[in-house]
Amino acid sequence: MSHTLTLEKIEPVTPDTHHLSFSRPEGFDYTPGQAVDLALDRDGWREEKRPFTPVSLPDEPKLRFVIKSYPDHDGVTEQIGQMKPGDRVIIDDPWGAIHDEGPGYFIAGGAGVTPFIAVLEDRLETHGTLKDCTLIFSNEREEDIILRDTFDKMEGLKTVYTVTGDKHPSAGVETRKIDRDFLKDHVDPAHGKAYICGPEPMIDDVHDALISLGFSEDRIVTEDLD
Numbered sequence: 531m532s533h534t535l536t537l538e539k540i541e542p543v544t545p546d547t548h549h550l551s552f553s554r555p556e557g558f559d560y561t562p563g564q565a566v567d568l569a570l571d572r573d574g575w576r577e578e579k580r581p582f583t584p585v586s587l588p589d590e591p592k593l594r595f596v597i598k599s600y601p602d603h604d605g606v607t608e609q610i611g612q613m614k615p616g617d618r619v620i621i622d623d624p625w626g627a628i629h630d631e632g633p634g635y636f637i638a639g640g641a642g643v644t645p646f647i648a649v650l651e652d653r654l655e656t657h658g659t660l661k662d663c664t665l666i667f668s669n670e671r672e673e674d675i676i677l678r679d680t681f682d683k684m685e686g687l688k689t690v691y692t693v694t695g696d697k698h699p700s701a702g703v704e705t706r707k708i709d710r711d712f713l714k715d716h717v718d719p720a721h722g723k724a725y726i727c728g729p730e731p732m733i734d735d736v737h738d739a740l741i742s743l744g745f746s747e748d749r750i751v752t753e754d755l756d
Contacts, residue, residue, distance in 0.1 A: 533558055534571060535593060537617045544674055547598045548611050549585075552619070554573070554593040560624035562587060562648035565753075568595075569626075570609055571618035571658055580606050580624070585647040587655070596676060598641040627753055628727060633662035634749075635717050637708065639728025641650055643667055645753070646725065650684060659686035666716055668708050668728070670695040690716050708732070710739040719744030725751045 535552035543549050560566070567579040586594035599611035610619075623705055627647045630653055636646045646665065655658050665687060669675050672693050681689050692704035692712070699705065706712050713736070717724065724745055726736050733752050 531623055533621050535619050535621060537613050537615050537619070538592070539615060540613055543596055543676055544598075546600075546611070546627070546674075547571055547596060548615070550595045550597060550610070552593045552595075554591060558593070560584060560588055560650040561629050563628040563630065563645045564624040564626040565645070566621040566623070568619050568621045570613075571620050572600060574618060575606070575609065578606050579624055583626070583644040583648070584624075585644060585650060585651075587652055594642055596641075596647065599702075628725060629671060630723075630750060631723050631751055633660075634722025635664050635666060635724045637666045637713075637726045637728075639668045639708070639732045640670075640674070641676070642728030642732075645727050647677065647680075649725075650681075650687065654687075660684050661686035662722060664688040664690060664716065666690045666692075666708065666713075668692050668694060668732075672696050672699040672703055708736060711743060713739050717743065723749050723751055727753060 533555040533633055535555065537550060537552055540552040541549045553621060558712055563582045565581045568580045568582050569576050582595050585596050586592060588721050597607060597610050599607045601608045630649050650660060653687055663686065665681055667675065670693065675691055681687060692706055692708065694707055724740050726733050737750055737752060
């Protein structure tokens with residue numbers, strides 16, 4: 531089933547990422563971490579659907595997204611970044627394999643952090659703390675870190691930021707790629723789940739690294755892209 535949403539507000543989050551707030555259709559339900567296929571409601575774009583994850587919680591009156599624009603891709607995200615209040619989009623019913631399965635390591639690359647925003651917010655609201663949860667978040671530049679202030683303020687959440695294209699970030703930000711050696715320094719294979727979301731090659735590499743470090747397959751949560 532499809533739903534039409536009207537954009538009510540759009541604000542920049544990073545130089546190429548925007549926070550968009552839409553009217554929420556009546557009866558539209560989802561689980562934190564799930565995605566929707568979204569298309570622009572305009573001629574020539576309605577069949578160009580792309581997956582995005584709501585960052586709002588299911589009990590909120592608005593449906594909110596944080597979307598990164600990629601001008602060098604196919605143009606959909608670039609168009610979304612130029613939207614204005616009153617513009618409309620079309621979304622399908624929610625889907626996705628990422629949801630809260632307990633505390634652990636939330637490993638994200640770039641815009642792949644978006645499913646974790648709602649999952650962590652919901653877990654914090656439910657439990658009052660994110661003790662035993664670690665966010666490991668990789669970006670190209672320090673200025674690309676989405677909602678850094680929000681994550682830093684989450685009670686109990688440990689954050690590990692790394693930037694691969696910025697040689698001189700601020701104190702406390704690493705400059706290494708998330709590989710086996712990096713993960714060996716930041717994860718305990720005996721503790722919790724490992725959630726992964728980001729570019730598909732990254733998901734595959736991090737998955738294999740976690741397995742080699744001792745994580746069992748049933749403790750690794752990734753999006754089902756098939």
